[in-house]
Amino acid sequence: MRGNAQPIPAAARTASVSSRQWLRIASPLALLALWQIAAAEGWVSSHTLASPAQVLASLWALVNDGTLAQNLLVSLGRVVKGMAIAIVAGGSLALLAGLSRLGEYAIDAPMQMLRTLPVLALIPFFILWFGIGETPKVALIAVAATFPIYLTVYAGIRGVDTKLIEVARVIDLSRTALIRHVILPAALPSALVGLRYAVGVSWLILVVVEQINATSGIGYLMNDARDFMRTDIMVVGLLIYAALGLIVDIMVRLLERHLLAWRPSLLGTA
Amino acid sequence: MASVIAGDRMSSPHGPSAGSGAVSIEGVTRRFGDTIALDNVDFSIDDGEFVALLGRSGSGKSTLLRLLAGLDAPDSGQLTVPRERMVVFQEPRLLPWKRAIENVALGLKGSQQLARARAAMVEVGLGHRFDAYPATMSGGEAQRTALARALVRDPKLLLLDEPFAALDALTRMRMQRLVEALWARHRLSVLMITHDVDEAILLADRALVIERGCLLTSVKIDLPRPREVGQPGFVSLRKRLLGAIGVADADADAAAGPETTLLTANPPLDAPIPASRSRIAVA
Numbered sequence: 001m002r003g004n005a006q007p008i009p010a011a012a013r014t015a016s017v018s019s020r021q022w023l024r025i026a027s028p029l030a031l032l033a034l035w036q037i038a039a040a041e042g043w044v045s046s047h048t049l050a051s052p053a054q055v056l057a058s059l060w061a062l063v064n065d066g067t068l069a070q071n072l073l074v075s076l077g078r079v080v081k082g083m084a085i086a087i088v089a090g091g092s093l094a095l096l097a098g099l100s101r102l103g104e105y106a107i108d109a110p111m112q113m114l115r116t117l118p119v120l121a122l123i124p125f126f127i128l129w130f131g132i133g134e135t136p137k138v139a140l141i142a143v144a145a146t147f148p149i150y151l152t153v154y155a156g157i158r159g160v161d162t163k164l165i166e167v168a169r170v171i172d173l174s175r176t177a178l179i180r181h182v183i184l185p186a187a188l189p190s191a192l193v194g195l196r197y198a199v200g201v202s203w204l205i206l207v208v209v210e211q212i213n214a215t216s217g218i219g220y221l222m223n224d225a226r227d228f229m230r231t232d233i234m235v236v237g238l239l240i241y242a243a244l245g246l247i248v249d250i251m252v253r254l255l256e257r258h259l260l261a262w263r264p265s266l267l268g269t270a
Numbered sequence: 271m272a273s274v275i276a277g278d279r280m281s282s283p284h285g286p287s288a289g290s291g292a293v294s295i296e297g298v299t300r301r302f303g304d305t306i307a308l309d310n311v312d313f314s315i316d317d318g319e320f321v322a323l324l325g326r327s328g329s330g331k332s333t334l335l336r337l338l339a340g341l342d343a344p345d346s347g348q349l350t351v352p353r354e355r356m357v358v359f360q361e362p363r364l365l366p367w368k369r370a371i372e373n374v375a376l377g378l379k380g381s382q383q384l385a386r387a388r389a390a391m392v393e394v395g396l397g398h399r400f401d402a403y404p405a406t407m408s409g410g411e412a413q414r415t416a417l418a419r420a421l422v423r424d425p426k427l428l429l430l431d432e433p434f435a436a437l438d439a440l441t442r443m444r445m446q447r448l449v450e451a452l453w454a455r456h457r458l459s460v461l462m463i464t465h466d467v468d469e470a471i472l473l474a475d476r477a478l479v480i481e482r483g484c485l486l487t488s489v490k491i492d493l494p495r496p497r498e499v500g501q502p503g504f505v506s507l508r509k510r511l512l513g514a515i516g517v518a519d520a521d522a523d524a525a526a527g528p529e530t531t532l533l534t535a536n537p538p539l540d541a542p543i544p545a546s547r548s549r550i551a552v553a
Contacts, residue, residue: 166341167363170356171423173377181376185367262367264405 050232058232059239067221072240075210075217078134079202082141086198089142090149091191097150098157098187099179111150119144120208127212137209144205145198152194156187189260196252203245291352291426291459292317293338298347300333300483307333308344309483315427320453320460322470324515325480331463334480335431338461352459355427356420360435362412364404364419370411371400374419390422391415394448410441414448421452428453430462434469446472450495467511471504472497479514487514 032052038044039051046054062068093111096103119140126136160183168178210219218237225233293315300308307330315321325331336342337349339357364373375387391400394414404412413433420428430449434442450473453460464470470477471491479487489510493503 163359163361163363164365167359168377169341170339171377171419177377181368182365185365188367260367262403262405264366 046231047229048231050230050235054232055235055239058230059236062221062233062236068236068240071217071221072244075206075219076244078137078209078217079141079199079206081138082205083145083198083202085138085142086145086149086202087195090146090194090198091153093146094150094153094157098154099183108154111147111154115147115151119205123209123212132213137206137214140209141202141205144201148194148197148201149191150194152190152197153187156190157183159190160186189263192252192256192259195255196249199248199252200245203241203248207241290317291315291354291457292350293352293427293459293461294348294350295334295337296348298334298337298344298349300330300337300342300344306483308337310347311483311485313478313485313488315459315461317426318457318459320450320473320475321462322474322477323461323463323480324465324467324470324477324511325463326465326515329480330483331480332431333483335429335461335463338427339429352426354423354425355429356423356425357429357431358413358416358420358433360432362404362409362416364412364415366404368404369400370396370402370404370407370415373404373415374422376419378422386422387418390418393421393452394418408441409437410445413437413445417448417452421456424456425458427459427461430460432463432465435464435466442469447496449473467508467515468499470511471507472499477511479511481516487511489514 035044035049036052039046039049039054050058059068093107097107097111098104122140122143123136126140130136130139164182164186165178168182173181206217207219210217211223214220214223218240222234222237225231225237295311295313298308298311299306309330311330311334323331323334333342335357337344338351339355340351341357364370365376368376371384371387371391374390375383378386388397388400391397391414394417396411396414396418399407399411399415402411404415407415413436417433433449434445437445446469449460449462452458453473462470462473467477471493474491477487477489477491478485479489489507491507493501493507497504
């Protein structure tokens with residue numbers, strides 16, 4: 001941007017960096033202020049979108065009367081159960097397909113076909129099969145999250161450096177030791193990418209299934225609020241979903257940092 | 271794909287006694303499709319002998335090493351290799367998720383695995399790097415770790431596949447000294463692939479030249495140890511080997527004749543070198 005090539009004094013540079021950072025925060029803050037003014041001045045009805053102040057007040061109220069915690073636990077429980085099933089199912093299927101020819105023929109082709117199905121299109125079937133209780137919700141999350149886990153673990157296993165497999169043969173490593181010390185650690189980075197992806201998909205599915213016949217959970221809270229045109233509570237629900245997604249992603253990243261400490265890119269940062 | 275245990279399956283009951291590091295290969299042929307990688311190769315390594323295998327890329331030297339390592343099986347022929355054999359590859363091939371000491375100890379059987387692994391690492395001069403991850407090691411350190419991983423298993427035969435090719439010149443010299451010392455102390459048989467003629471003369475008892483799947487020349491190297499580049503006899507050996515690999519210029523080839531230079535096994539050490547070849551020695 002600068003026309004001249006004169007060196008910028010260090011102090012000026014720091015100042016310009018911090019002011020630039022400030023500008024980055026300033027824009028969202030200005031939008032928030034605009035939103036507040038628009039609501040306060042009546043440009044936007046609270047039936048369309050509640051003001052930030054109302055949202056904060058509702059959040060406070062929901063936290064205080066325990067409604068939020070109770071519904072949050074229900075939503076979290078659904079994701080945790082679905083993810084647990086997906087990790088076990090996707091992981092085992094990938095191990096079978098990745099480690100044996102027979103497994104590959106039996107499992108990989110159907111998995112590759114099924115993964116192209118849009119999972120949400122299965123909702124009518126799941127309601128037919130499992131009713132409208134908790135089961136179809138957890139099952140749908142489990143199915144949706146199984147695919148990213150399966151695909152990445154399978155690819156990780158198949159992508160193991162054959163040079164390392166040769167070393168294992170030279171030092172006469174047993175098959176179990178080969179799987180434990182060479183193949184699984186080699187597949188781990190890929191598997192963790194799958195885990196992050198699966199967590200993302202889980203939240204997405206959670207949001208959708210909680211709109212359907214739910215009697216508890218964050219999605220129920222939002223649906224219920226819609227019936228009373230409480231847009232403040234609906235926004236609270238959105239914020240909670242966003243925060244949960246962010247928190248879980250950070251947790252998976254921390255897990256990654258811990259498990260992949262041997263990686264050149266992570267060495268020295270841990 | 272060939273079976274994993276080819277070397278053992280091919281072992282002849284009349285072969286060298288257990289405990290010997292001797293290798294013998296008779297009429298071994300290996301094809302990949304239409305390409306003949308090894309063409310009816312015969313050769314042997316005596317127990318405790320250090321043999322260098324010289325050849326250009328694509329000459330079949332790596333195929334030969336993979337057969338001896340049991341990583342590949344011949345299409346025909348007889349292969350007698352000690353079961354206790356280890357390979358050090360051009361790249362260290364360490365498991366990046368395991369610390370150096372865990373790489374060395376991996377898959378060890380019997381008691382005191384960690385103590386043995388530590389002793390092997392101390393022996394290669396890495397007593398201070400037990401807990402290092404491969405990503406934090408220098409090329410030389412990683413290759414020493416690979417050497418320790420091989421040595422800790424008490425091999426009778428050590429197969430080295432251009433183990434120093436990726437190292438800088440100074441590190442390479444130190445590694446050459448280390449390998450020579452370990453060979454002398456452990457009484458191993460060694461087959462080392464290299465395309466560095468000087469390296470072959472520095473370390474080996476015998477240099478074999480392989481070209482298009484055929485072993486062409488075998489040159490005995492009986493210079494006194496420790497050897498140095500440029501000691502008496504070194505230069506003439508280097509000329510001989512360079513000629514055998516075919517690095518000689520056209521004049522020299524014409525003068526010596528490919529039949530006499532390339533196809534004669536064990537030509538006398540004091541064979542006259544054509545004058546026109548002396549230029550190559552400097553290269």
